[in-house]
Amino acid sequence: MSPSSATGAGSPAGPGPVASADTGRVTGRSLAKASRRAALLSAAAKLFAERGFNGVSIEDLGSAAGVSGPAVYRHFSSKHAVLSALLTGVSQDLLDGGQAVVENSPGPEEALRGLIEFQVDFALRNPDVIRVHDRDLDSLPPEDSQAVRALQRAYVEVWVAVLSRVLPGQEPARLRVRAHAAFGLINSTPHITHRGKPVRDKIWRRNLLEQMAWAALKAE
Amino acid sequence: MSPSSATGAGSPAGPGPVASADTGRVTGRSLAKASRRAALLSAAAKLFAERGFNGVSIEDLGSAAGVSGPAVYRHFSSKHAVLSALLTGVSQDLLDGGQAVVENSPGPEEALRGLIEFQVDFALRNPDVIRVHDRDLDSLPPEDSQAVRALQRAYVEVWVAVLSRVLPGQEPARLRVRAHAAFGLINSTPHITHRGKPVRDKIWRRNLLEQMAWAALKAE
DNA sequence: AATTCAGGTTAGTGCGCATTAACCGAATTG
């Protein structure tokens, strides 16, 4: 439910997870702060997914995390910064995870399988974040959204690199369309999910999506 | 570029395209009015796609259609009504088109092929509307969005009915996931499209998406 | 123990923007 990493980007550049601002000490306060931050991001994922970025007020956000209103500004410099942190975190996780999958795979076919499984797993586990990402990325001020887009592009290129070894001789542009199509296919389930209820983890759904993605990517 | 039908829903229930409100006469004014309305819907599709429903003001909308500000209220009862008309129109078009395709097909395989081609064609021609539909459907007040969702569901059921003849014996729930996945795949291209520029109609793109969709739907 | 500081709180404040009011001139109508 909660985004796994989602560090950085709250204050200008967080020195590391869980540490007091000036001294590097790990105090009781810094722990509390970190968990507040996490709670805020988690609430944000849920609320933004349900009602959209503009449908959620700072007050909503705060009280969903147990504090109320402007306390949010002790953790994020603006409402946009919350969204930014959320999307940056998730994009980074995807990129890291994708790279790890490829590195640990003996060959391109296995890598592609691994990427598919990874993406399906991610989409089924975090439908909220997927939805927010699809819908509200453009709500960010350009400079913020560029960072997210850069991560996104890098992730796509991970896929394209693998695809170019599985389907040698295909133009990169074609491969990029293939990758995007696969994302669209795999990420389609959040649209079925009815308003925020966690998708019950039917295994057949996971398998079906994997089969379809594989078939689509290898088509022709 | 402009949505094809998109009648109805402006005033409570438009009696028919292009006719003076009270008398059924086709006067010069009613023509002008109809074209204003069309211009507004077209502008709305473009602007909403670029900036999102909440990123577009009534003023923006009006001036993009050559009139300014509150004149919009002479054609739509509210900003939401504009979005509603847009999405209702497009959903109706899809449903009608899908049903027509199925009716004119000799058998299930041809019907499925036809549906795929129809959807790909639509997605490549109207990326704006696809994007608005994906992103801003939840910005509507519940009673409006239900109408759109109903049309959407009906369209999905057209696909499911065809799929159940192509893949006999599969549970409807599985087929529904397949249909949604196919939509996700096919509708993925608007996400590549860079900010409103019309997608140059590369044929290979169309063919590739059709191949992938077909492969995905028949997978396993 | 005295001091600092960080995270909360509750009141503003100000702006953007949807919607409404009041008014106009030209097409439609009888």
Add this chain to the structure above:
DNA sequence: CAATTCGGTTAATGCGCACTAACCTGAATT
């Protein structure tokens, strides 16, 4: 050729909401 209706205009109006101010309290630091 009056009377009317309609689509347009510009000027309020009012609300929702992001953000700021001022203040409070208790943990961290010394």
